[in-house]
Amino acid sequence: MPPKLSQAKLAEPIGQTYSWLTITGFVEQLPNGHRLYRCRCECGNEVEATWNALKTSMRKSCGCKNPPKGMANRHKDLAGKRFGKLVALQLS
Numbered sequence: 001m002p003p004k005l006s007q008a009k010l011a012e013p014i015g016q017t018y019s020w021l022t023i024t025g026f027v028e029q030l031p032n033g034h035r036l037y038r039c040r041c042e043c044g045n046e047v048e049a050t051w052n053a054l055k056t057s058m059r060k061s062c063g064c065k066n067p068p069k070g071m072a073n074r075h076k077d078l079a080g081k082r083f084g085k086l087v088a089l090q091l092s
């Protein structure tokens with residue numbers, strides 16, 4: 001596969017799915033150089049997101065799958081504590 005072809009494909013990721021978002025169309029190139037795309041979330045909502053945000057998993061859904069940042073950390077802490085307790089119980 002020629003490298004130029006794959007680069008061209010990367011520049012137009014329409015139809016590709018990132019997490020819960022499928023890119024359905026190009027919207028515009030933003031002044032900061034990022035490309036803004038229209039995406040359809042798995043839940044049916046349509047949102048606009050930059051490809052950069054999609055690629056880096058900063059944007060995974062229309063918002064329906066994204067827990068608030070503080071909440072995600074709390075879940076992580078809770079999971080760790082639960083696991084620790086379970087191990088301790090099994091040992092004793």
Ligand SMILES: [Zn+2]
Nearest residue numbers: 041043062064
């Ligand atoms: Zn959604």
